[in-house]
Amino acid sequence: MNSVRGMRHVCSVRMMCAALLALGGLNTPARAQESGAGTSDTLVLRALDLEERKPREAAALYRRAFAGAGMMPALLGLERVYTALGMVDSLLPLIQGAVRQDPRSGVVRSVQLRTLTALQRDDELSAAFRDWVRAAPGEAAPFKEYARLLLENGRSSAADSVLTVAARMVRDPRDFSAELAQVASAQRMWHEAARRWRETLTQTPQLYQAAVFSLTLANAAGRDSVRAVLLAAPIWLPARRALASLELAWSKPREAWLAFTGIRADADAVVAWREFADEADARSMPVASREAWAAIHRQTRDPASALRAADAALLSGEAASALRLASAAQASLTPHLGLRDAVPVRLRAMAALGNAEEALALVDSVRQKVVPIQLQMLERELMWAWLRVGDAARARPFVVRLDEDEATALLAIYDGDLEKARLALRNADASNTLLLLPRALLSRTTMPTSTPLGAAFTALARRDTAAALTQLLGTVNDVGGAAPLVLAMAARLLTAAANDARAVPIWTRIVTEYSTSPEAPEGDLEWARAALRARDGTMAIARLEHLLLTYPTSALAPQARRELDAARRMAGTT
Amino acid sequence: MRLVLMALVAAPHLYGQHLLVPMDDNQRNHLKAYGLTYSALQRTEKAEWLLNYRGGAFLLLDTPATRRRAGLDGVSVTPLDDAAIAALRTEMAGGNMDAVPLERAPKVAIYSPPNANPWDDAVTIALDYAGIPYTKVWDPEVMAGDLTKYEWLHLHHEDFTGQYNKFYISYRGSPWFINQVTRTIGTAKQLGFNNVPALKKAVADKMRTYVENGGFLFAMCGATETLELAMAGLNVDIANSFADGTPMDPDADQKMDWTRAFGVQNAHLEPSPLINSMSDIDGHQVNVPGRRRALGTFSLFAFSAKLDPVPTMLTQDHRSVLQDYYGVTTSFTKATLKPGTRVLAYSDGMPFAKYIHGSSGKGAWTFLGGHDPEDPQHEVGAAPTDLSLHPSSPGYRLILNNVLFPAAQKKPRKT
Incomplete structure (x- = not known):
């Protein structure tokens, strides 16, 4: 990786040098020595090749080129190699000579300021800056370069002063809007920074990334100021686009998409949405991505956008939306493309929704039109649809045929074959959410088989909570260390069904009989919530205090503290 | 800090003489720390405000009630024995710091x-x-x-x-x-x-x-x-x-x-x-x-x-x-x-x-x-x-x- 990066660096330096060589000594008296230019070019190119391996030899070549027609690229080369060799002070006499030759040269002056900064010669740095200002009256470059260096060294107040003076001295003060914005960001004056960046983007929209990078650092309070400025009227697409990127960087995908609210849906908006959607995809934020692709589809009727939206919807757990989008895409595609691109997405959505019969009908309708490898992919989705609804019998032939660890494990769980499930889970994808609970349970019991547990998981998949409860409670005494987890599974079902009368005794049992189990803090919290629902503030306080004092490191502690405050308010105590 | 808190809760007999309530970035709940100090004053326990020491820390008596409230409120505390207190006071004497006794909970x-x-x-x-x-x-x-x-x-x-x-x-x-x-x-x-x-x-x-x-x-x-x-x-x-x-x-x-x-x-x-x-x-x-x-x-x-x-x-x-x-x-x-x-x-x-x-x-x-x-x-x-x-x-x-x-x-x- 480093070598690739190094190669890129050399390439970019080489290109820059070539550009400088092309410009040649346009601004230097050495232009007169045209006969020597070719020699200087050769020297610089040879020095470039040696720069990383033999910096001393490269320095010697640059020195020779500097004396000839290639002063600019040679000076920049010397700046690099002398820095590497720890000989930065050797640059100063050369720079002085170059400044005498061309006192207005931005390249030479920038090297001078950088060198004096590196040598920490603050007085000389300040003098050099003033000298440059005198040599180039009315130009913005000296102020910009000096302010940039001050900012890089954390001297934002000094940079601010320089730019304030500059705004009075140069022809167009708007030249400094980007620098002023950077200063405000460095000073953490977020409202001002956002205002200045918004102003900058009107002049130089290409600085969009710099604006986002700079404002990303805003703290929670500063973010509100940034939002207020970028959302302010008049509605302006670049500002909204910047805010959308910022919200993504702040991990607020929903707010990110909302930043586009009010934007006129035209071609520019579509371009911005497309960039935003790609950015959201790159950041793994499907919620934002889905909204953007769906908006693009609404505007363009482009089926590819609908499919991207459907993919993102599936990733964000919105299977119904995914199904709708994929169906819309298929309607706009040719039969061949629809079969290839849209049908698999529709099938995945149906599987995620548990619409197994519908998935089967879809597969049957295309069975004759697809090649075997496509059919296998479709059947895989169908297999997961059956597994998701707990239909082991119809899933089994596919599981056997496709031999996937995750599917094998889940089917084994349904069968109550815990040993087989354990084996299959060794290589299974740990991120499969359907396997989270089975995995947790298997890690806490050594039972090789358990028909009631298999029946419980099957009933859960079939959304038959009554049967699941019966099976779970019937197996508690057999599962060893997994007993509190099994109890918690049962209690969660009852709590979700608003059956506190049956849930609370189970939570109580978890807290009292299994006080060191991972489920015990949850037991306290749910017990407290049930007490609050019953308007028993005293009991709620007691349970929450027990949780906080007994399990102070629990991940539930912060939530418990919030609820303790609420319980105290209800009970009228502090 | 979590380990310390857990140890405090798990082994309540290990009481020191004082509890330091840091108010720098090691404190998890700065605002509730004031309530913790106020409650100690309500119980007529003496407290000290260590000005400019660790963000304006508080030094409280190490009592079960204070520990309990710290645990409930999620306030970070560190027990200090006499030797640690002496070292703390020496450090404070050498800098722009001072300890102010807090005497009563104001109405x-x-x-x-x-x-x-x-x-x-x-x-x-x-x-x-x-x-x-x-x-x-x-x-x-x-x-x-x-x-x-x-x-x-x-x-x-x-x-x-x-x-x-x-x-x-x-x-x-x-x-x-x-x-x-x-x-x-x-x-x-x-x-x-x-x-x-x-x-x-x-x-x-x-x-x-x-x-x-x-x-x-x-x-x-x-x-x-x-x-x-x-x-x-x-x-x-x-x-x-x-x-x-x-x-x-x-x-x-x-x-x-x-x-x-x-x-x-x-x-x-x-x-x-x-x-x-x-x-x-x-x-x-x-x-x-x-x-x-x-x-x-x-x-x-x-x-x-x-x-x-x-x-x-x-x-x-x-x-x-x-x-x-x-x-x-x-x-x-x-x-x-x-x-x-x-x-x-x-x-x-x-x-x-x-x-x-x-x-x-x-x-x-x-x-x-x-x-x-x-x-x-x-x-x-x-x-x-x-x-x-x-x-x-x-x-x-x-x-x-x-x-x-x-x-x-x-x-x-x-x-």
Whole structure:
């Protein structure tokens, strides 16, 4: 990786040098020595090749080129190699000579300021800056370069002063809007920074990334100021686009998409949405991505956008939306493309929704039109649809045929074959959410088989909570260390069904009989919530205090503290 | 720290002599730490405020009750034995640090109307969150002389000029505003005043007497500016006709008696009833579009802990530069401050003070500009701030510094 990066660096330096060589000594008296230019070019190119391996030899070549027609690229080369060799002070006499030759040269002056900064010669740095200002009256470059260096060294107040003076001295003060914005960001004056960046983007929209990078650092309070400025009227697409990127960087995908609210849906908006959607995809934020692709589809009727939206919807757990989008895409595609691109997405959505019969009908309708490898992919989705609804019998032939660890494990769980499930889970994808609970349970019991547990998981998949409860409670005494987890599974079902009368005794049992189990803090919290629902503030306080004092490191502690405050308010105590 | 806490809970017999409550970035809940300290004082346990040590840490006795509360509130504590305490005191002796004994839990009163307003009061929120008890008082209690029962009085957004913060300009049709006007007029009549400005000026005068007699007054937002105006304008008509039926005295500016004010002088009143500003005391003028100044940051001054403990106490914080926030009164124009007024924090790059303090008679007052430190653009009707989302708010710490400040054993200033 480093070598690739190094190669890129050399390439970019080489290109820059070539550009400088092309410009040649346009601004230097050495232009007169045209006969020597070719020699200087050769020297610089040879020095470039040696720069990383033999910096001393490269320095010697640059020195020779500097004396000839290639002063600019040679000076920049010397700046690099002398820095590497720890000989930065050797640059100063050369720079002085170059400044005498061309006192207005931005390249030479920038090297001078950088060198004096590196040598920490603050007085000389300040003098050099003033000298440059005198040599180039009315130009913005000296102020910009000096302010940039001050900012890089954390001297934002000094940079601010320089730019304030500059705004009075140069022809167009708007030249400094980007620098002023950077200063405000460095000073953490977020409202001002956002205002200045918004102003900058009107002049130089290409600085969009710099604006986002700079404002990303805003703290929670500063973010509100940034939002207020970028959302302010008049509605302006670049500002909204910047805010959308910022919200993504702040991990607020929903707010990110909302930043586009009010934007006129035209071609520019579509371009911005497309960039935003790609950015959201790159950041793994499907919620934002889905909204953007769906908006693009609404505007363009482009089926590819609908499919991207459907993919993102599936990733964000919105299977119904995914199904709708994929169906819309298929309607706009040719039969061949629809079969290839849209049908698999529709099938995945149906599987995620548990619409197994519908998935089967879809597969049957295309069975004759697809090649075997496509059919296998479709059947895989169908297999997961059956597994998701707990239909082991119809899933089994596919599981056997496709031999996937995750599917094998889940089917084994349904069968109550815990040993087989354990084996299959060794290589299974740990991120499969359907396997989270089975995995947790298997890690806490050594039972090789358990028909009631298999029946419980099957009933859960079939959304038959009554049967699941019966099976779970019937197996508690057999599962060893997994007993509190099994109890918690049962209690969660009852709590979700608003059956506190049956849930609370189970939570109580978890807290009292299994006080060191991972489920015990949850037991306290749910017990407290049930007490609050019953308007028993005293009991709620007691349970929450027990949780906080007994399990102070629990991940539930912060939530418990919030609820303790609420319980105290209800009970009228502090 | 989690390990320490777990060890404390798991092995309650391992008690040391003291618990250190750090207030630097190692503290998980700065705001509740004030409540923890206050509760120790309520139990008449001695405590110390270690000024400038680890962000203004507290040193409490290691008791089961303190440990229990720390655990419940999620406040980080570290047990210290005698050797560690000795090392701590040696370290403090060598730097700009000092230990101030805290002796008693001050009785806190909040001047607040009986019915809730549609916006919130940052101090009430802070005290509720920290678990510090307080009593609400209103005009009848103040006029009856009840302030003598309390050591600390807080004012927030009340308009002591009796002009309802000039909210009639924007909100005169709002039910909450109509209720507020009706209620306040009723209170004025009930207490024998012809109009609301007369009542509020009398209330302000009572508060002035309270401070003169040794009370501590802390005000935020619009209460700061209007209290000063009401005290200085006790004998001047400074209210517009919508409030008292007569226009403001055209010579009001010249007739103000600034010797009666706590910290400001020579301010100019805003004569127009249609401009939502009271005077030029406020620098930011948030409700006057043409004068409104942008929010930036404000910086806390550092003081000598050994020589100047009071301002040091008031500025204890784990941050020295804070995000600014608006209020009806956001800041105080430096040109209007009396020479004896201590500036505790200033608005960066602007000629405004954010946080000021002074003494008057036997008591002291502190003014903090702005409405809600965690809601910079706070507007009428905005949802109250949920401090459980800001447990380490450096802005709210300034409020709570003021609550504990009256608990400190009084030390004469050495400068």
